[in-house]
Amino acid sequence: MESAHRSDFDHYPDGVIIAGPEGLVEYVNPRIVAMARAQGDEMLGMHLSVAVPFDDLNGNSWYDSTRPYDGLNIRSRISESSWWSPKGSEYLITATLVRERRGGPVQRVVVSVRNARIRNQADRERSDLVATVAHELRSPLTGIKGFTSTLLTKWDKFSEQQRQLMLETVDSDADRLSRLITELLDAARIDAGRLTLKRGPVKLDEVVRHVLTNVSGGATDPFEISIGDDLDLIWGDSDRIHQVVTNLVENAMRHGFGLREIVVQNTVHPDYLGGVSLQVHDNGPGIPVEMRQRVFSRFWRSGPGAGSGLGMYIVRGIVEEHGGAIDIQDAEGGGAQIRVWFPINEPESMSD
Numbered sequence: 001m002e003s004a005h006r007s008d009f010d011h012y013p014d015g016v017i018i019a020g021p022e023g024l025v026e027y028v029n030p031r032i033v034a035m036a037r038a039q040g041d042e043m044l045g046m047h048l049s050v051a052v053p054f055d056d057l058n059g060n061s062w063y064d065s066t067r068p069y070d071g072l073n074i075r076s077r078i079s080e081s082s083w084w085s086p087k088g089s090e091y092l093i094t095a096t097l098v099r100e101r102r103g104g105p106v107q108r109v110v111v112s113v114r115n116a117r118i119r120n121q122a123d124r125e126r127s128d129l130v131a132t133v134a135h136e137l138r139s140p141l142t143g144i145k146g147f148t149s150t151l152l153t154k155w156d157k158f159s160e161q162q163r164q165l166m167l168e169t170v171d172s173d174a175d176r177l178s179r180l181i182t183e184l185l186d187a188a189r190i191d192a193g194r195l196t197l198k199r200g201p202v203k204l205d206e207v208v209r210h211v212l213t214n215v216s217g218g219a220t221d222p223f224e225i226s227i228g229d230d231l232d233l234i235w236g237d238s239d240r241i242h243q244v245v246t247n248l249v250e251n252a253m254r255h256g257f258g259l260r261e262i263v264v265q266n267t268v269h270p271d272y273l274g275g276v277s278l279q280v281h282d283n284g285p286g287i288p289v290e291m292r293q294r295v296f297s298r299f300w301r302s303g304p305g306a307g308s309g310l311g312m313y314i315v316r317g318i319v320e321e322h323g324g325a326i327d328i329q330d331a332e333g334g335g336a337q338i339r340v341w342f343p344i345n346e347p348e349s350m351s352d
Contacts, residue, residue, distance in 0.1 A: 015113035054083035090116040140173040190317035197237040228265035256282025
């Protein structure tokens with residue numbers, strides 16, 4: 001085969017075997033040699049059925065099952081599927097059938113072999129995700145179903161006050177379910193890169209004051225607010241930025257032993273871009289360095305009363321969609337400091 005093509009396959013991340021018109025191996029790349037634990041050029045000249053000794057769970061070999069040199073004379077590809085090595089490891093195998101002319105005999109078979117471990121890991125992660133989501137959805141649904149069923153069958157046995165309490169519980173569980181579904185949809189949009197922003201001028205200090213007015217009633221201890229002078233106007237999605245600030249403030253109040261200080265100021269990013277930063281300090285013990293990246297992963301929880309575990313994952317997704325950055329540091333005097341930076345992002349039409 002051509003040396004240029006040989007060089008390309010030498011660096012290919014998957015194992016590659018190329019056989020000629022008689023089914024004899026003409027080329028193997030270093031990756032397949034390592035996977036087969038072969039010595040030197042011992043695979044060259046082998047028949048393809050020997051060089052690809054994989055079978056399915058019923059003992060049917062890849063070569064006999066796919067018959068790369070037979071079958072329909074318009075076939076050009078063998079779809080990827082799972083096959084097992086003699087040692088029991090799973091591999092994903094696909095092949096291209098090269099013909100000099102349409103309908104002509106196969107002149108070359110190019111086989112690609114890759115380990116299925118990464119795919120299996122991804123499958124397990126998806127299964128874990130489904131199980132986690134099902135558990136989170138079932139919890140409020142159980143409460144809703146239980147109370148509504150009880151009220152429907154035993155309405156007259158409860159006092160007005162008892163019925164009121166049960167309906168309030170149902171209403172609370174319904175709100176929790178609605179929030180969870182919204183968070184799951186946001187997380188899915190972030191995963192798919194489909195989180196859309198409705199950009200407009202946003203004053204971060206006004207967002208912070210509005211959020212504090214709405215949620216500071218849950219604060220049992222006083223906290224400080226520091227707002228810089230002449231803050232730059234940032235261009236972003238006001239609702240999404242409200243979501244970020246609300247989540248950070250509520251996290252500090254619920255899980256950080258109370259909110260201690262909020263700082264909003266103009267800040268220049270290390271890439272020399274202008275913007276505005278928000279720092280949220282809490283009174284907690286802080287977050288260990290090795291745990292700080294995990295905080296932003298899906299379904300990460302810490303401590304009693306934790307929520308869905310999607311909040312910080314969504315926060316980072318929203319911040320990064322704005323072109324901003326978020327990190328966790330140790331606050332002066334103890335506790336954690338979560339710092340968010342938003343770039344100005346002023347449209348070009350506004351800066352002309």
